Amino acid sequence: MLFDTKIFHGALQKAKRPELSKILSTVWNMPLTEYSRHLWETDTNHPTMELELGNAFEIEFYRIGFTEKQAKKYCKELERTRVLQTSTHITASEGPTFLALHHMALLGIPKGRTYFIGSYSGVPFANKAWSGCLNFSNHLDLESVISVHAPEFAQLKRADKDRIRDSSDRRISLIPGKMRDVRVFKSKIPKKMADLITYFSEPILDISPKAKTDDDFTKWASIFCTNQLGKIFPSNSILYFDLNEVISNYLEVVISNTNHPIYRLFFDNTVRNSVFAVFPSNTPLFTVNVSYKNKMRQEAVVLNGDELHSQNYRLKLTQENLITEIKSGVLCPGLFLGFTVLSFINGFVCFGSFEQIEYLAGFKQKWLKLDLLDNEIVNKSNTSSFTSGRCVDESGEGIYPLDILLGQEIKLNKNQTVGELMEPLITSLIK
Numbered sequence: 001m002l003f004d005t006k007i008f009h010g011a012l013q014k015a016k017r018p019e020l021s022k023i024l025s026t027v028w029n030m031p032l033t034e035y036s037r038h039l040w041e042t043d044t045n046h047p048t049m050e051l052e053l054g055n056a057f058e059i060e061f062y063r064i065g066f067t068e069k070q071a072k073k074y075c076k077e078l079e080r081t082r083v084l085q086t087s088t089h090i091t092a093s094e095g096p097t098f099l100a101l102h103h104m105a106l107l108g109i110p111k112g113r114t115y116f117i118g119s120y121s122g123v124p125f126a127n128k129a130w131s132g133c134l135n136f137s138n139h140l141d142l143e144s145v146i147s148v149h150a151p152e153f154a155q156l157k158r159a160d161k162d163r164i165r166d167s168s169d170r171r172i173s174l175i176p177g178k179m180r181d182v183r184v185f186k187s188k189i190p191k192k193m194a195d196l197i198t199y200f201s202e203p204i205l206d207i208s209p210k211a212k213t214d215d216d217f218t219k220w221a222s223i224f225c226t227n228q229l230g231k232i233f234p235s236n237s238i239l240y241f242d243l244n245e246v247i248s249n250y251l252e253v254v255i256s257n258t259n260h261p262i263y264r265l266f267f268d269n270t271v272r273n274s275v276f277a278v279f280p281s282n283t284p285l286f287t288v289n290v291s292y293k294n295k296m297r298q299e300a301v302v303l304n305g306d307e308l309h310s311q312n313y314r315l316k317l318t319q320e321n322l323i324t325e326i327k328s329g330v331l332c333p334g335l336f337l338g339f340t341v342l343s344f345i346n347g348f349v350c351f352g353s354f355e356q357i358e359y360l361a362g363f364k365q366k367w368l369k370l371d372l373l374d375n376e377i378v379n380k381s382n383t384s385s386f387t388s389g390r391c392v393d394e395s396g397e398g399i400y401p402l403d404i405l406l407g408q409e410i411k412l413n414k415n416q417t418v419g420e421l422m423e424p425l426i427t428s429l430i431k
Contacts, residue, residue, distance in 0.1 A: 008025070015431065029417050031415070038108070060249060065219070074114065089120050089129040091221060093225070096392065099391045104389060115239070117225075119243060122183065122333070124181045135400055145402070145406065156172060168397050175193060186216075188216065189212060204406075232405070252323055252326050255319060274370060283302065284335070285337055288301050290311075349382045363383075390424040
């Protein structure tokens with residue numbers, strides 16, 4: 001693609017993507033391998049990681065099945081390296097965009113390092129990543145993904161034919177329709193998924209943990225995606241986990257500490273008023289599942305005086321109430337709280353896609369106007385570690401992890417430039 005810097009820069013600015021414009025104008029023609037090495041060249045002079053955050057990671061690693069020895073090993077590595085991939089949503093099986101950002105990041109990862117993927121679960125199942133689906137391309141027959149003997153296979157076949165007619169993106173839903181708007185965080189494996197899972201093809205079953213009705217969905221998805229990406233990049237150490245679980249574990253503890261900035265954000269009126277004089281007063285702090293018109297759906301929760309509320313949820317803001325609602329899983333931490341903890345209190349470098357680099361830069365700019373956090377840490381925070389793109393084949397069709405897992409002879413191109421990996425996304429980014 002012939003890249004006109006001025007035209008493209010202007011189009012991204014017009015689309016309100018100034019950070020993306022700044023980054024791509026610099027690295028568009030840079031080889032992926034070189035760019036990836038730069039991603040991992042991070043400042044080794046970190047602030048001390050809070051004990052509460054280290055413990056929160058450890059609890060999450062136990063939840064997804066690691067031993068105490070393994071969990072502590074990974075926590076020590078995180079404390080030392082302070083790098084996370086935070087671009088992805090938790091999903092049963094990822095697509096071409098997530099595959100591209102992993103490809104971009106893993107090309108330059110230092111030898112011996114673990115690629116930690118903190119996937120975001122504070123989204124409804126029907127998000128753009130289709131969290132409740134196995135996603136694949138037109139390269140595969142439905143029968144190569146799931147047995148013809150699966151429950152309601154004829155219905156799956158009809159839906160698949162309709163989708164092929166309209167799109168190159170294909171998927172098998174593991175959830176019933178009533179779960180489309182339900183939040184992924186703290187969700188349970190539905191009976192539909194438990195019934196279907198045993199009918200998938202052997203390569204899928206080989207990497208899938210057991211799926212029992214009412215077991216934890218995000219635990220299953222984290223293990224499945226770890227195993228799947230491990231098959232595609234077998235020489236790398238890869239670990240997916242639920243980022244919202246980590247932040248939730250952390251908040252349970254620090255809200256009990258009256259000296260902690262997060263406690264003060266909620267319960268010190270002077271601090272709270274100063275923060276939300278700089279940040280929008282309707283900044284979502286949490287999400288919540290609510291019943292609406294006989295269905296469950298996710299709603300954003302904001303702070304209004306001494307109350308947390310969404311359209312159909314109210315909570316009087318007391319220390320006890322807040323801890324109870326977080327501990328029970330009713331409240332799921334949002335992006336603002338999560339990245340404040342990771343980037344601006346604990347100095348994590350968070351690899352992010354085109355949306356994240358914009359709002360993180362905005363968060364940083366606003367926190368620097370306040371004195372609640374350590375401004376030296378905020379000022380040094382790296383908010384521009386960009387990872388994105390779309391893996392496509394020679395015909396321009398998307399490449400899915402499942403395509404590779406199920407034997408499609410596809411090799412990811414290591415000799416591309418950043419711009420070539422990004423090119424399939426450009427039209428959608430400048431709309």
